Amino acid sequence: MGGREANVVLLDENGIRSDGRKVNETRKVTIKAGVLKNASGSAYIEFGGNKILAGVFGPRDVHPKHMSNPDTGILRVRYHMEPFSVSERKKPAPSRREIEISKVITEALRPAVMLEKFPRTALDVYLEVLQADGGTRCAALDAASVAIADAGIPMRDLVCACAAGKAADTIILDVNNEEDQAGQADMPIGYMPNLGKITLLQLDGVLTTDEYKKCIELGLEGCKQVYEIQKNALREKYFSDGDNN
Amino acid sequence: MTNISIIDKLKKTKILDLLQEGKRIDGRALNEPRPLVIDTGVIPHANGSARARLGDTEIVSGVKVQLDRPFPDMGDKGIFMCTAEILPLAHPSAETGPPQPDVIELARVVDRGIRESGMIDLSQFVLEKDKSVIGLFADSVVTDHDGNLFDTCSYAAVAAIITSKIPKWEMKDDIPVLIENQESDAPITTIPISVTMGLIGDFIIVDPNLDEWECLDARITITTNSDENIVALQKGGDDGFTFDQLVKCSETSIAVGKEIREIIKQATGANK
Numbered sequence: 001m002g003g004r005e006a007n008v009v010l011l012d013e014n015g016i017r018s019d020g021r022k023v024n025e026t027r028k029v030t031i032k033a034g035v036l037k038n039a040s041g042s043a044y045i046e047f048g049g050n051k052i053l054a055g056v057f058g059p060r061d062v063h064p065k066h067m068s069n070p071d072t073g074i075l076r077v078r079y080h081m082e083p084f085s086v087s088e089r090k091k092p093a094p095s096r097r098e099i100e101i102s103k104v105i106t107e108a109l110r111p112a113v114m115l116e117k118f119p120r121t122a123l124d125v126y127l128e129v130l131q132a133d134g135g136t137r138c139a140a141l142d143a144a145s146v147a148i149a150d151a152g153i154p155m156r157d158l159v160c161a162c163a164a165g166k167a168a169d170t171i172i173l174d175v176n177n178e179e180d181q182a183g184q185a186d187m188p189i190g191y192m193p194n195l196g197k198i199t200l201l202q203l204d205g206v207l208t209t210d211e212y213k214k215c216i217e218l219g220l221e222g223c224k225q226v227y228e229i230q231k232n233a234l235r236e237k238y239f240s241d242g243d244n245n
Numbered sequence: 246m247t248n249i250s251i252i253d254k255l256k257k258t259k260i261l262d263l264l265q266e267g268k269r270i271d272g273r274a275l276n277e278p279r280p281l282v283i284d285t286g287v288i289p290h291a292n293g294s295a296r297a298r299l300g301d302t303e304i305v306s307g308v309k310v311q312l313d314r315p316f317p318d319m320g321d322k323g324i325f326m327c328t329a330e331i332l333p334l335a336h337p338s339a340e341t342g343p344p345q346p347d348v349i350e351l352a353r354v355v356d357r358g359i360r361e362s363g364m365i366d367l368s369q370f371v372l373e374k375d376k377s378v379i380g381l382f383a384d385s386v387v388t389d390h391d392g393n394l395f396d397t398c399s400y401a402a403v404a405a406i407i408t409s410k411i412p413k414w415e416m417k418d419d420i421p422v423l424i425e426n427q428e429s430d431a432p433i434t435t436i437p438i439s440v441t442m443g444l445i446g447d448f449i450i451v452d453p454n455l456d457e458w459e460c461l462d463a464r465i466t467i468t469t470n471s472d473e474n475i476v477a478l479q480k481g482g483d484d485g486f487t488f489d490q491l492v493k494c495s496e497t498s499i500a501v502g503k504e505i506r507e508i509i510k511q512a513t514g515a516n517k
Contacts, residue, residue: 096349096352096353097353099346099349100346100349100350100353102346103346103347103349103350103481104350104479104480104481107463107480107481107482107483110483111483111484111485187478190485191485192485195485196487196488197484197485197486197487198480198485198486198487198488198491199463199480199484199485200480201465201478201479201480201486201491202478202479202480203361203475203476203477203478204357204360204361204476204477205361205476206361206362206363206470206474206475206476207474207475207476208474208475209473209474209475209495209496209499212475212495213492213495216488216491217488220488
């Protein structure tokens with residue numbers, strides 16, 4: 001994308017990627033629910049080399065007050081990267097990229113959260129990227145869903161997310177940083193499996209219409225795998241003392 | 246505030262009722278964009294410019310071409326950048342001040358469509374690798390807001406870029422020197438066209454106007470290039486799309502994009 005070149009073999013002759021994965025394999029994902037003391041709900045995710053903390057506060061009073069809505073609660077998401085999370089120091093103030101990602105994550109979560117049960121309140125979700133390794137918006141969205149569920153907020157479904165993309169002329173699942181920089185396309189997808197709705201979808205890079213369909217289908221497979229890990233994280237916290245269902 | 250939301254709810258009911266009959270509030274077919282008018286060369290001081298009018302939404306784009314330093318990791322490419330602003334005269338709700346998230350998204354979606362399509366061959370903008378390159382800046386301002394800024398802004402910026410004239414610089418003693426009266430056409434490889442579709446209930450409508458925009462459950466912007474490949478996507482809004490809806494949207498974006506591309510070609514004299 002953007003024509004950046006790199007001297008890496010993204011896919012070898014055996015169909016193995018630069019980090020040893022197969023084309024339809026995600027990186028290792030671990031999620032832990034309830035990691036912060038003060039937040040109403042929280043989660044920590046490691047998605048390959050991504051390390052992201054999610055903290056949820058609320059439903060609580062809205063400040064500034066004019067933002068409150070008498071019909072429904074409002075959802076506010078801040079996605080933020082720490083200065084030390086990437087190889088070159090990132091300035092701490094929110095960049096345009098972070099503002100856009102905050103917006104798309106908000107819109108990906110909103111269909112899932114039953115905010116109408118909490119009129120005149122705000123649900124604040126803070127997503128802190130401690131280390132970034134490609135695909136942070138998906139990993140952050142995964143953690144945010146678990147953190148909201150952990151806060152006991154009624155939800156229609158968990159939103160799970162995973163990217164698909166294209167590198168070395170092949171459609172691949174879960175694009176890592178290297179593949180993002182040197183690959184041909186990156187398509188982050190957010191999905192509510194029980195409702196069959198795609199709530200986050202972006203793309204940069206060139207795809208034919210067939211590749212576009214294939215990319216979404218493969219991405220959804222990745223989403224479903226992450227979905228199981230999200231549910232396990234919640235089970236782990238709430239049913240770990242004996243009752244495992 | 247309360248009054249506005251009551252009007253919106255009534256309007257939404259009306260828009261939904263009409264959709265059940267396959268009609269839209271302004272009489273268009275579901276997959277029919279508003280009439281597009283493109284004027285080029287509207288700002289002679291700019292290196293390229295265009296005014297795009299999509300229905301009653303109007304956006305002016307101006308391109309400035311100037312010397313710049315390359316990004317550290319892309320020393321063999323020139324610079325390209327898109328910005329967008331909603332002017333306070335465009336709508337009563339528009340305010341001055343730092344850009345809001347929706348305006349930042351607008352600029353980034355327009356930028357992404359043009360950048361990812363490889364529309365401009367930026368490798369031709371290098372004067373000296375890692376040191377001196379040409380930068381092309383496409384700045385767009387919304388002068389009248391009647392919905393679907395994404396597409397209007399994209400068409401205005403694309404038309405402005407196509408009609409840009411690139412000044413000539415040469416390196417002399419390690420310093421770039423402007424050669425007068427030797428402008429060339431911009432190195433265009435493809436014409437990216439964005440098509441924004443809105444989801445209301447189960448209906449998908451192309452190019453929502455502002456009334457429809459206020460009623461959208463979700464929206465998607467799909468940008469295609471001259472080869473009819475998909476080069477950028479952006480989903481927005483508070484609901485989601487099913488897989489089948491996304492496939493349908495991609496087909497619609499290619500079909501509608503083809504018509505729009507012809508209009509832009511006619512207006513700019515482009516041959517790609």
